[in-house]
Amino acid sequence: MNETINRLRSMSKTGVFFTTAFIIIMVAVIAIGFALMITVTFNLYPNAAASITGIENATNGLALAESGFFIICAAVALVILYYVRRILIKINENNTPFTDEIVRSLTIITMTISLCGIAAAIISILSPSAFSTLTEMIPFSSMLVLFIVSLSMLLAFLTSIFKYGTELQKESDETL
Numbered sequence: 789m790n791e792t793i794n795r796l797r798s799m800s801k802t803g804v805f806f807t808t809a810f811i812i813i814m815v816a817v818i819a820i821g822f823a824l825m826i827t828v829t830f831n832l833y834p835n836a837a838a839s840i841t842g843i844e845n846a847t848n849g850l851a852l853a854e855s856g857f858f859i860i861c862a863a864v865a866l867v868i869l870y871y872v873r874r875i876l877i878k879i880n881e882n883n884t885p886f887t888d889e890i891v892r893s894l895t896i897i898t899m900t901i902s903l904c905g906i907a908a909a910i911i912s913i914l915s916p917s918a919f920s921t922l923t924e925m926i927p928f929s930s931m932l933v934l935f936i937v938s939l940s941m942l943l944a945f946l947t948s949i950f951k952y953g954t955e956l957q958k959e960s961d962e963t964l
Contacts, residue, residue: 807873905936
């Protein structure tokens with residue numbers, strides 16, 4: 789048991805390093821994306837919309853919508869990475885993955901991904917041509933929504949397992 793905890797702690801230390809690096813990268817992506825949005829919005833480059841979207845007659849509004857979508861996705865990824873980092877730090881501090889803070893963080897991650905799935909489904913239903921460059925590459929409405937729903941169900945299942953593990957950990961601690 790001690791060997792497993794030590795391995796878990798070393799993995800969580802490595803995970804904290806990598807999630808911190810990814811958080812820094814995501815902040816940079818959001819900042820650069822926001823700067824590009826402002827550039828396109830204020831028409832500093834007249835053909836920016838066509839070059840961003842790959843559509844000859846693209847409007848700056850279309851480019852702004854697609855850029856905004858990707859910035860929102862990056863911000864959601866930033867929130868998820870923050871809570872993953874928080875989970876890893878709590879595992880390292882408490883020597884166990886079964887704590888209330890970890891269950892709370894998993895719940896927030898699950899809810900965030902679920903809300904993204906709902907938003908993607910609503911966007912694909914209300915405006916099927918909203919992300920025209922995406923739909924040329926992949927069937928956006930079907931693949932992404934199904935993936936997010938599956939991931940949300942898996943995370944909800946894992947959250948309930950961790951919640952049960954936390955209850956067992958509390959009972960074990962009380963009997964000692």
